[in-house]
Amino acid sequence: MSVMVSVSEAQRTRTSEKYTAHPPEVLPMFVAEMDSVPAEPVREALERAVRDGDTGYVGHTRVLPEVFADFAGRRWGWDVDPDLVRTTTDVSVAAVEVLRRVVEPGDQVVVMPPVYPPFWEYVREAGGTVTEVPLRAPDGDPDPFDTTAGWRIDLDGIARAFAGGARTVLLCNPHNPLGLVHARDDLVALARLAAEWDAVVVSDEIHAPLTHADAAFTPFLTCGPEAVEHGVALTSASKAWNLAGTKCALMVGASERARAWFDGLPVEVVERTGILGYTASVAAFRDGEPWLASLLGELATNRRVLAEELGAALPGAGYRQPQASYLAWIDLRALPWGDGPAVVLLERAAVALSDGRDFGRQGAGHVRLNFGCSEETLREGLTRLASAR
Incomplete structure (x- = not known):
């Protein structure tokens, strides 16, 4: 069907x-x-919640962090610590709130166009300024039967941006609108650059479950100790299971530094998670x-x-x-x-x-x-x- x-x-x-x-x-x-x-498990979970009147404020529970950790382990071999996962309304809110923790007013934040249009607004809303480092385009005419693998992160451009004062990268992985799954080697190199300049990489990974069979998604936080120390991942079930309106996203860290950022978030950032989004996300990641x-x-x-x-x-x-x-x-x-x-x-x-x-x-x-x-x-x-x- x-x-x-x-x-x-x-x-x-x-x-x-x-x-x-x-x-x-x-x-x-x-x-x-x-x-x-x-998805049938998602529909059943939402119907049950509405039938039972479970439509109030989101509760204090580890269920979704644990379920996502299981999913990430099965799907990508990613060892996620549920204690370093927080939820919020959606990935856009997650991006803005994490950026607010890691940038000072006026700080430069690198984005890599062509990229999801709200990235510019996220940076401005968090008080930063955008520094564009466009992706390197493939050479030659596109072959429709090729994939987007010819596109690459401009690592030299990132290094120049760091030398010019940028200390944060807003990464799109997989990259929207290209559908590019960044090569692991490029992500490792980006993490090492971040470590060299004591920068932070905020990785939007919302499209990761939609990676096609001829590509292999690499979570940024699996790219070595530099990524662990200098990275935060943002994700959600919303794109893969078509749940954007239910309002739930995850912020994932892997270090005590990330824990401090998360603990510094206003309490309402987490409290505004939609309970129906939380319910739907649990069903999606666990049974979807x-x-x-x-x-x-x-x-x-x-x-x-x-x-x-x-x-x-x-x-x-x-x-x-x-x-x-x-x-x-x-x-x-x-x-x-x-x-x-x-x-x-x-x-x-x-x-x-x-x-x-x-x-x-x-x-x-x-x-x-x-x-x-x-x-x-x-x-x-x-x-x-x-x-x-």
């Missing part, structure tokens, strides 16, 4: 941003939300892997369909299959649509895509397409995109 429903069915019953930001005739393929049905395996199978099919058919729909489009996530980063600079092709495609094809410019100046002429949908919906999207030529 498919974990996806048709977009028309989702539009009839759902009230989230994906299905209400545009008129119903527009095919929504922008925001990172899937057209999926809930069979559903996740089915999801990854469907996403792998869609990833391949894009590789096989995007060139016919939009000749000249550049695309590499993502190593993680259900997000495709598409280069449309060869088409005569200027820096903002998402605007053109919305007008001409009634397909809503994310505007590449939102991900940094490197995104001009690009779009991000969400293929977390049924294959039928994806093919409809390709047909509509072809009509825009």
